[in-house]
Amino acid sequence: MLKNRIIPCLDVKNGRVVKGINFVDLKDAGDPVEQAKIYSDGGADEICFLDITASNENRNTIYEVVEKTSKKCFVPLTVGGGIRSIEDINKLLNCGADKVSINTAAVQNSKVVIDSSKKFGSQCIVVAIDAKKNGKNWEIFTHGGRNSTGIDAIVYAKKMEECGAGELLVTSMDRDGTQVGYDIELMSKISSKVNIPVIASGGVGNLDHLVEGIKLGKASAVLAASIFHYGKHSIKEAKEYLDSKGIPVRI
Amino acid sequence: MNVTIVDYKSGNISSVINSFKEVAQNKVKIEVTSDLNKIKSSDKVVLPGQGSFKSCIDALNTINGLVETLNDFVINNKKPLLGICVGLQMFADVGYEETETKGLGWIPGKVTKIDNQNGKYKLPHIGWNEINIMKDSKILKDIKDKSHMYFVHSYEFVPNEKNAILATTNYSSNHVCAIEIENIFGTQFHPEKSDKIGLKIIDNFINL
Numbered sequence: 001m002l003k004n005r006i007i008p009c010l011d012v013k014n015g016r017v018v019k020g021i022n023f024v025d026l027k028d029a030g031d032p033v034e035q036a037k038i039y040s041d042g043g044a045d046e047i048c049f050l051d052i053t054a055s056n057e058n059r060n061t062i063y064e065v066v067e068k069t070s071k072k073c074f075v076p077l078t079v080g081g082g083i084r085s086i087e088d089i090n091k092l093l094n095c096g097a098d099k100v101s102i103n104t105a106a107v108q109n110s111k112v113v114i115d116s117s118k119k120f121g122s123q124c125i126v127v128a129i130d131a132k133k134n135g136k137n138w139e140i141f142t143h144g145g146r147n148s149t150g151i152d153a154i155v156y157a158k159k160m161e162e163c164g165a166g167e168l169l170v171t172s173m174d175r176d177g178t179q180v181g182y183d184i185e186l187m188s189k190i191s192s193k194v195n196i197p198v199i200a201s202g203g204v205g206n207l208d209h210l211v212e213g214i215k216l217g218k219a220s221a222v223l224a225a226s227i228f229h230y231g232k233h234s235i236k237e238a239k240e241y242l243d244s245k246g247i248p249v250r251i
Numbered sequence: 252m253n254v255t256i257v258d259y260k261s262g263n264i265s266s267v268i269n270s271f272k273e274v275a276q277n278k279v280k281i282e283v284t285s286d287l288n289k290i291k292s293s294d295k296v297v298l299p300g301q302g303s304f305k306s307c308i309d310a311l312n313t314i315n316g317l318v319e320t321l322n323d324f325v326i327n328n329k330k331p332l333l334g335i336c337v338g339l340q341m342f343a344d345v346g347y348e349e350t351e352t353k354g355l356g357w358i359p360g361k362v363t364k365i366d367n368q369n370g371k372y373k374l375p376h377i378g379w380n381e382i383n384i385m386k387d388s389k390i391l392k393d394i395k396d397k398s399h400m401y402f403v404h405s406y407e408f409v410p411n412e413k414n415a416i417l418a419t420t421n422y423s424s425n426h427v428c429a430i431e432i433e434n435i436f437g438t439q440f441h442p443e444k445s446d447k448i449g450l451k452i453i454d455n456f457i458n459l
């Protein structure tokens with residue numbers, strides 16, 4: 001039986017972790033490689049890096065981070081943030097990323113998704129959707145949630161599936177950082193509309209939220225950051241809890 | 252001893268390279284090449300594969316003499332080869348991804364899309380799934396039945412003969428996820444991404 005996945009996400013800026021584990025005795029708390037290794041040793045099903053480097057001159061730092069991490073972690077590694085072109089994707093994959101997550105570029109030009117999934121295979125193309133509730137619907141936002149687009153999230157999700165995305169990483173902008181739980185309605189609406197796996201993101205504050213994301217949100221995988229970073233819960237605890245609630249996980 | 256990972260410009264093989272180098276350390280030489288002479292002289296070959304069946308076969312055929320060299324290595328010289336993901340699928344006679352495409356024909360069978368049962372099963376089959384080990388083998392030595400491996404695929408290899416099947420996994424139905432016939436080995440899952448247990452399979456292959 002296929003297991004539901006738990007994916008910890010680390011924010012990386014200028015090659016350093018800015019939102020990550022800060023509860024264990026780390027030799028270097030800013031080292032993405034060390035943090036990724038802790039998670040993969042702890043049973044994380046995949047690791048996600050979100051590159052939030054703002055300046056262009058420091059954009060290259062992520063390549064070095066990916067290269068080092070992929071030599072130490074032997075679970076899938078997804079990298080997102082600032083990916084603009086096929087060339088960016090090619091570089092990240094060559095450095096050892098297994099998947100890339102494309103956000104703004106996919107909204108601006110869906111050809112990036114079509115071309116990259118043809119060239120590299122759908123299995124490594126994740127489309128990240130940042131959505132905010134707007135009346136009865138959800139609107140997608142770009143540039144880390146700053147720019148509105150007027151595009152409906154459900155319609156867009158379906159379109160990205162048709163363009164060749166292998167997975168969708170759906171983040172609720174309303175819930176992100178609030179710790180009140182995923183936007184279950186958004187997750188389940190998208191998940192029931194598409195035939196590709198959905199990764200739920202944004203709003204996890206406790207282990208029940210992970211359960212809800214899978215059971216009610218119908219997500220194949222759940223992504224979370226702070227509940228793992230601050231030592232509130234380990235990956236192992238999360239998996240044991242999901243297991244106790246009847247959710248299939250890899251233990 | 253040396254192990255060659257065939258670099259035929261099809262998809263992302265850096266994870267395969269990293270995992271083999273991690274396991275081999277400095278004891279075994281890992282080459283990454285499409286050089287036919289180097290392939291011929293190596294002790295073992297790894298055939299990775301990402302993307303579609305057709306794109307991988309096309310990429311193999313782009314390199315003049317590569318298919319013949321691999322045939323010679325596997326069929327005539329009976330040296331060990333490990334196919335990973337589409338690398339395994341290409342062992343078949345024919346694949347149906349994108350369009351009907353002739354495979355390497357080493358193991359009689361075909362590659363068809365996993366039945367998603369009208370949307371009940373999402374595709375690709377992505378994530379960790381248990382393997383059901385069907386028989387004793389060299390490549391799965393010390394791997395427990397029901398171990399978890401990492402999968403990413405939408406197509407499955409359907410061999411004509413059951414004796415080729417080393418392990419299956421259940422997604423929509425029981426499908427083949429590992430193959431072993433004499434010197435030909437293959438995994439549908441990604442040992443290079445299956446954590447320590449995956450590295451153990453790589454270790455088993457290196458130590459055959």
